[in-house]
Amino acid sequence: MSTHETGEPHASTRLYVVIALILAVLTAMEVMVFYVEALHPVIVPVLLVMMTAKFSLVVMFFMHLKFDSRVLTGVFTWGLFIAVSIILALMAIFGKFTS
Amino acid sequence: MDASATGIPNRKLGMWTFIGSECMLFGTLIATYLIYRGRNLVGPYPDELLNIPFITVTTFVLLMSSLMMVLALSAVERGDRAKSMVFLSLTALFGLIFLGGQFFEFSHFVREGLPLSRNLFSSTFFVLTGTHGGHVAVGVVWLGTLLVRAAGGKLDRSHAETVEIAGLYWHFVDVVWIVLFTLIYLLQ
Numbered sequence: 001m002s003t004h005e006t007g008e009p010h011a012s013t014r015l016y017v018v019i020a021l022i023l024a025v026l027t028a029m030e031v032m033v034f035y036v037e038a039l040h041p042v043i044v045p046v047l048l049v050m051m052t053a054k055f056s057l058v059v060m061f062f063m064h065l066k067f068d069s070r071v072l073t074g075v076f077t078w079g080l081f082i083a084v085s086i087i088l089a090l091m092a093i094f095g096k097f098t099s
Numbered sequence: 100m101d102a103s104a105t106g107i108p109n110r111k112l113g114m115w116t117f118i119g120s121e122c123m124l125f126g127t128l129i130a131t132y133l134i135y136r137g138r139n140l141v142g143p144y145p146d147e148l149l150n151i152p153f154i155t156v157t158t159f160v161l162l163m164s165s166l167m168m169v170l171a172l173s174a175v176e177r178g179d180r181a182k183s184m185v186f187l188s189l190t191a192l193f194g195l196i197f198l199g200g201q202f203f204e205f206s207h208f209v210r211e212g213l214p215l216s217r218n219l220f221s222s223t224f225f226v227l228t229g230t231h232g233g234h235v236a237v238g239v240v241w242l243g244t245l246l247v248r249a250a251g252g253k254l255d256r257s258h259a260e261t262v263e264i265a266g267l268y269w270h271f272v273d274v275v276w277i278v279l280f281t282l283i284y285l286l287q
Contacts (some may be wrong), residue, residue, distance in 0.1 A: 020166035049283040079119025083126025094134040
């Protein structure tokens, strides 16, 4: 049953604002990592982790997957899994993981 | 009938299925961009043109548009017509600002000698970010239709699901940009 049918809101306004603040801070940190020379040896994993965190926050809270049916999570993650698999497979085929 | 056999409203299940398929579309475009990265035979090259401070601002604007979208949905769920119109307007406005930034960036690239077919970077960059921009434009039009309905008093609490589905599309456009911002601009 959807939250609209039960009359319950997905989350509070305060939570949405907190999530937006976290997203803004993470974006600022990403740009900082880009400009700080000393962090360049670890720039790829650090930025990928922050990107994944931002992605997950939006999907879980703004898109309500955290509160909605697991079926919807399955439908989304299946498409996402295929997309990531395509990216990794093509990068491997084109030698992007070999020096 | 409104609900599917899973108990999930059909339109919502349909939108999530569409979003899953969109993941695959953007996955192929991102893969194409990544495998051709660094293989340009002629310039201008990405590090000569990509403007990180400028694109950070437009990225921030798009992120905040997602906040405006969930606040619009909350307002509709509460039956607060005035606030729902304000937040829907702000979401559309932020989307338009993002599109304006993208238009400025594209025209700057072309002026600097990087049209669509100049090199592998330009071809893959314009197709990938242009496809995303097209999605933002569709989202802005969609928000416009919701605003018209709200202005006519036809977007009350019983239509919260309609706004939520538009919001799902808008947030997906946002998460795609979260990925593109990192892969194109920060991981050069």
